Amino acid sequence: MSDTAETGMTPERERGLAMMGEVYGFDMSDGPGDYFAETADHLFGRIWSRPGLSHRDRRLLLLGALTAQGNGELTPEELEEIVVFLCYYAGWPNGTKLGNVVGPHVARARKAARRAEAEG
Template structure:
């Protein structure tokens, strides 16, 4: 039984996938933006066949690094690490690789997030 069982199927699937991807508790939200995020992005797109969650995460981290989106990387990198999708070595290799394509300043921001993630996990 899910805490989301009383919600429509698309919302339930989306919120459950969001919890799985992000690694923290989700609650239902309001508005069109939340609806598209939960019902469509996580209820449909993240659950399509053909790519694993790790594949999707790698693509997303690359895109976010290229955009310099450190705020969202600060969610995605720790979640990938906590979910066991990317270990310390893989995260550090991603930094080296992406720095050459996304630019050194974006790589430096990603490196800070990666090292903070690894250090926090070791303290836990």
Template sequence: MGKFDDLPEARRRGLEKMEEVYGFEMTDGEGDFFALTADHLFGDIWQRPGLSDRDRRLLLIGMLAGQGAADVLGIQIPAAHAKGELDDEALREIVVFLSHYAGWPQGARISTVVEETIARAKRKQG
């Protein structure tokens, strides 16, 4: 029996997908915002056919870069790297590419997140 089995189907699917996307353990939350995030965004939108998780992640990283959302990139980039969706080379190429569209200062912030992600992964490998 899974840890979310006692929850409604939409919430269970959403929380399981959130764990898969983010790479860390999720718990159920309260309120309309959490419900929309878990049940709709992750229970439905992240599971639609037509795009892979990697495709969705690339779109999200580009959009976040354009918004200057380095805090959320600090979640998305390590998660994509840990899941094997984006390797070291791909992450570094994303930095070069996005720097030209999102601006050099934003590219520098993304580069910091990328290099910290790569260094952390290398330390874990020993």
């Protein structure tokens, strides 16, 4: 009997759940709904499982994308440090562009922190 018949999952779902476990660092079980299906089957079963980039590379790219969106994953100090660090590897012009993107997020975060402290 195949794994698919035993678990009731497609090989893609099994691969996706296994990859989710590797990425998140804990065992993943199957979940309900289309959103979970697309996440497990497509994002992790296909995209994260492709050759060409390591898990580390994909995590760094994701971190860069999240940072650019200003989602609060990093402190203002960490964001500024990333800009300085990347200037040496991506070049000062590219680092400056990143700094121009990150700068407003840092300023908003610091302003919100000051406001919260004052209301505190």
